[in-house]
Amino acid sequence: MLNNIKFTGLILLTAVGLSACGGGGQSNFNPPTSGSSGGTGPQWQAGVYAPESELKDFCAAPRSGIDPYSGRAYPDKAGSATYEKLWLRSWSNNTYLWYDELDDINPAGYGVQEYFDLLKTDARTPSGAFKDNFHFYQDTAEYKQRTQSGVESGYGIEWKFSALSPPRKLEIAFIEPGSPADLAGLVRGDEVVEVDGVDFINGGTQNDVNTINNGLFPSIAGESHDFVFETVAGERIDVTMASADVQITPVQNASVIETDLGRVGYVQFNSHIALAQDQLIDAFELFVNENATELVVDLRYNGGGLLVLASQLGYMVAGDANTAGRTFEQMQFNDKHPSRDPVTGDPLVPLEFVDKRIDYDRFVETSESLPTLALNRVFVLATDGTCSASEAFINGLRGIDVEVILIGDQTCGKPYGFYPTDNCGTTYFTIQFTGVNDKGFGEYSDGFLPTPSPQFPAEVLGCMVEDDLSLPLGNPQEGQLRAALDYMSSGSCPQSSGIERFSQKTAPEGKGLQIKRPDPRYRATILENKLYQQFGRNPESQP
Amino acid sequence: MKKQLVIAASLLAGGCQLTQANEPVAAVLTNPGAQTKAELQRVIQQAIGGTPVRLADDALTDTDTLYIEQNPGRDARGNPIMGRHNNKPEVFHLRLQGEQCQLIHGTTGEVYLLQEVSCRALDAR
Incomplete structure (x- = not known):
């Protein structure tokens, strides 16, 4: 029962086609009766936000016919570019994570997508980078195309x-x-x-x-x-x-390395896709059977994907005693939605560490327990390609005081997510939630920074070490893996890693x-x- | 033009007295190629709608399970745009019953009889 509850809380529906709840700002907006673009259409009024539901699907160029993905007629109605812009404005005002940092700009004179580009915060992170680097739109037909996983x-x-x-x-x-x-x-x-x-x-x-x-x-x-x-x-x-x-093979080079300190498991995990589940289970069964006492998870090329896989990986590292009843990640929306997901309407339930195999036919947990090493620390190899769900793995473990030692480069800095939402044939991605760990921490928009002496919450004990392309991944002499193995015995970073910053973000x-x-x-x-x-x-x- | 035959799994399960030898078993494809790929794409499109999915050239040749997901768009750094999601993939299983290869849609249980695909039981060589 616990498992069902645990997993039910983490299932997110693709939000395309779902209209988010209303509840933007004050409304004295009169929707059109004719739906025509002339004369009586909606007008921008500073500080006044019509409910997004009253503006959605009124399109300058409505699609007609049947949507091949839903089998239903397109929801589009005759509208105008002004409708589309005002929907973007109200939708952002309701669901954008930093809605209170948006200027209320008159949409007149802007194209629809040009106006969407303005609906993002200009605030910067402590490093000086823009806080919101994840503001996109895409043709809906293209967005919905499907592919074999990986x-x-x-x-x-x-x-x-x-x-x-x-x-x-x-x-x-x-x-x-x-x-x-x-x-x-x-x-x-x-x-x-x-x-x-x-x-x-x-x-x-x-x-x-x-x-x-x-x-x-x-x-x-x-x-x-x-x-x-x-x-x-x-x-x-x-x-x-x-x-x-x-x-692609998302899990590669799983092996056990003999060291003076004992057996060390190593696994290269490249992509959070469903296909990876069985491969990760095989890797951890190997580690358990071979009595590995330390673990190196190589996430340097893993840009994220399915969050439940990150949660399962967290469990397979940390085990029952560390994870039972603890939060892996909790979604947080803006302060208009403290307790319910504004898109699905569901209560905000923490995602716990999932300790069971997932049945992807039904997308529920099975009764099959995952293997686990039940470790209190793990080494993670990273670059700026280590992103999103991979960062959630790091953050989730840190939230339950499992020590993460980070070797490599600063991670990408994406503690955010969104429900891609279609309007009039364009799918918009605007940041709507952030993920926080069991301690309530999720502020790592500059990424996690490996350092021998962490001072700030997003700084992680570890070493800056360059990605060493001269040797194969999984080779104990490869630079990042060697640094991790050396750190296990010496507790210090290699001399050659004394690079202040060589981030690939340059x-x-x-x-x-x-x-x-x-x-x-x-x-x-x-x-x-x-x-x-x-x-x-x-x-x-x-x- | 060969038609795809769709049979409800429940009929198969409940309507026949199947011997063990006739029960569908996990299978892998033995004749990968353009024709086979096209049939798999047609069947999958029939099952889940949309446009033809991209399949690997060696799809279902070493595993009986096929996961279908949305094409993961990439941002300017090359990272998946949807880097933190729990969207359910569509799952299909290749089965062999007698000499008939079938593709089963995991969510609905619908069974699609394949005409162009040759397959063998997963554990058989």
Whole structure:
């Protein structure tokens, strides 16, 4: 029974198509009777917010026919751009986490998406970065497209980019097993030298850049391209690869490392997708069977996903005594919604540490208990690609006083979430909730910072250590893993990690023509700056 | 044009006296290729609506379970936009009953008989 309650509280429905509750500001708004865009439409009045439900789905260009995803008619009605902007304004006023930091701007003269871009806070974090870096919109038809869990089109390469402009630098972070890159013999650390005969490093014409982008990011599976790579040893290798729809393996390299202090479990966890559940269980069964007494969880390339998986991972690390009855994460909305989720209307129930296997057919807990190491501390390897649900894992454990020792770089800083909401064919993402741990802490919008001497809540005991591409992931000599193993015995950081800050957040842009940010995992949504246009996100606003 | 046959799982379970040999068993696909992929995409679209889903070229060749989720958009740093969610994936299971391959939709229990797909029992080699 407890398990049902526990899990019921964490199921979130995709909010597309759901209209959030009303309850914005004061209302003296008269909705149209005709729904026409002329004359009697809604007007902006400073400080007066109509209920969002009265403005929703009144569209400048209503969709008609049947929505293929719902099987029902589109909800759109004849309206206007003013309707759409005023809906965005009321929706934000009701549900945006920092609604009280928004200026009430007259929407006249702005485009709809242009106006949405204004409905975000300009406040900055203690580091000086913008607090809200997660304000997007996307065509709804595109947003709703579905894919096999963990399938990416490309070569099966996770890239690490260091410079997008000449002299460019692009290396392989890891390879998906069985992918075209794996079959071609490429490995972590290999560096791109040429793409389809073009000098990748210094190619300076637009044609060069186009050739490079087309080769790195083929638009469909089955495209063949030629590459020259340079290995870590300095050898040049010619490779021809055909793009494919590649199944990623979210959990890799699970192993037990023998040390003087005992057995140390290591697991590389790359993506919080449903497919990962059984792989994580297999990894922890290995650790339990091999009597591992310490654990290193490699989250350096894990940008998040299913929160319940982070909760399960937390349980598998910490065990019953540490987690029973404790909160893994609690959603918090703005102060207009202290006790109920404004989108679903459900009471706000904490997500506990889930200790059972999930049945994804029904999306409920089963009676099958998860394995656990029942540890009081865990080492986490991180970069700025360690984001969202991965950060929730760190925060959740810290909330129950399981010591997290962070090795690597500052994490991305995304303690937030949203219900993507469609209006008139565009799906909007605006930050609506933050996640806090058992201690009520969730203020890490600059990310978790590893440091030998933490002073502030978002600073975590650990070491700044560079991602070492010269050795395979899971190799005990690889820089970050070696630093974790050394820390276990010495309690101190390696000398070579005395880097004040080398954060990858430092923009890799330079002068000259830039290639696309080279990551096939989001090739599907980025085509030559498409993401910036799609999601209305200005790359200059990056922290 | 071959039609997909849809049978309610409850009919299968309750309406027949199945011998053990005829009970559906977990299976993996043995003929991956464009035709097979297209049939899987058609069946999945029939089951959950929307547009054809992207499938791996080797989908269901080493596991009997297929998870379908929304395409995870990426932000400018390459991280998933929906990095903190609990959206239910759609789940499908490949089964072999006699010589017939079936795709079962986990949520509804509907059974889709596959015409182009060849499969073998998961544990059989």
